[in-house]
Amino acid sequence: MIPPWDSFRLKHLARNVIERAAPHDDRPYIGLDAIAPWTGEIDLSASGETEESTGNRFNPGDILFGKLRPYLAKVSAPKFAGQCSAEALVLRPKPHIDPRFLRYRLVDVGAIDAVNASTYGAKMPRASWDFIGNMRFSIPDLPTQKAIADFLDRETGRVDRLIEKKQRLVELLREKLRATTSNYFEVLEKNNTTQWRLRHLLREPLKYGANESSDSDDADGVRFIRITDLGSDGTLRDDNVKVLPLDKAQPYMLCDGDILLARSGATVGKSFIYRDAFGPCCFAGYLIRARLRLSVILPDFLKRFTETARYWDFIAQSNIQATIQNVSAERYANLLIPLPSIAHQVEILDGIEKLEAPLRCALAQVNKSVERLREFRATLITAAVTGQIDVATWGKRGQADCRLDALQREMTS
Secondary structure, three states, X not given: OOOXXXXXXXXXXXXXXXXXXXXXXXXXXXXXXXXXXXXXXXXXXXXXXXXXXXXXXXXXXXXXEEOEHHHOOOEEOOOOOEEEOOOEEEEEEOOOOOHHHHHHHHHOHHHHHHHHHHOXXXXXXXXOHHHHOOXXXXXXXXXXXXXXXXXXXXXXXXXXXXXXXXXXXXXXXXXXXXXXXHHHXXXXXXXXXXXXXXXXXXXXXXXXXXXXXXXXXXXXXXXXXXXXXXXOOOOEOOOOOOEEOHHHHHHHEOOOOOEEEEOEOOOOOOEEEOOHHHOOEEEEOOEEEEOEOOOOOOHHHHHHHOOOHHHHHHHHHXXXXXXXXXXXXXXXXXXXXXXXXXXXXXXXXXXXXHHHHHHHHHHHHHHHHHHHHHHHHHHHHHHHHOOOOOHHHHOXXXXXXXXXXXXXXXXXX
């Protein structure tokens, strides 16, 4: 029988720290995009320069809590000092609180749902410290906190390793998808299909996006597409939406079938097709717009070409690496594309789609199994941090092992 735990407001468990970094502070900057949802793992390769002049300083063991609605599950307890986005709260646990336990407590689905319900703002809902700080949590004594944190570190680590294996399989399937596309274009080259430079396939010159400060709460604004909004699978992400006022957006408005090409940073070369179904959108300065002559090339055909090995070789050779990777509009304009007739383009697109169908089906199954593992991980955290299970005896009975084994059987059946 687990003894009852005492209830405290969060502001009595941790302090909300606001310490702005000085200009040119050499602490690494951690944006919300660099924090993995639910696990709290930080990808330093995804960190970058601040959007503001400085960030909010944090110390090892502080908890970073993303207060924007899409980022509420991004809760981390870094083991290093740094600075972070102003859209993250920096919570410094009191001496009687284990930082790992408190992070697990805050990432509990019930807690995230409660914060989510409190958010305010139209375009980009965010939570306030006034609400979060007054949330009540039942907390055990420090030795029990440490025992629960140790248990969850061990058990969620096992789940995360299984998820990692599944994600490697996802990447292998995506590589097969890319190879399918590349094969079609290799055949075109072997058949000496006429190659056109991109500049000759455009209705108007390539155009850089707007170098404007974006907003998130202007209800009358136009969606402002940035590099970080483009999903790796060619979709448009719906989190962290930014907008521009209509007068600033007008010169950069997108039309159905426009292709956006990333020109800078780690995602240089990434491509995206804009469709009217996304609603009115404009695009940001680190993107280049290609508006095609639809009588000679289909947008989907160009998009497929940007998934080939030949295209990525071009990006690697065209890249100018100064402080960050960069491919200019002038270089993109010289991209050579093997171009058959429109009818042949349609045949190629249909052929690729047919070959990809079973691979996409397998990809969907693997993604489903990953989702099941994440659900189990979340359930386990909730049970442990709310005292529903005694981690001292539950782990010894091997219940986590049995559940994971059952999930593995379901996934492979």
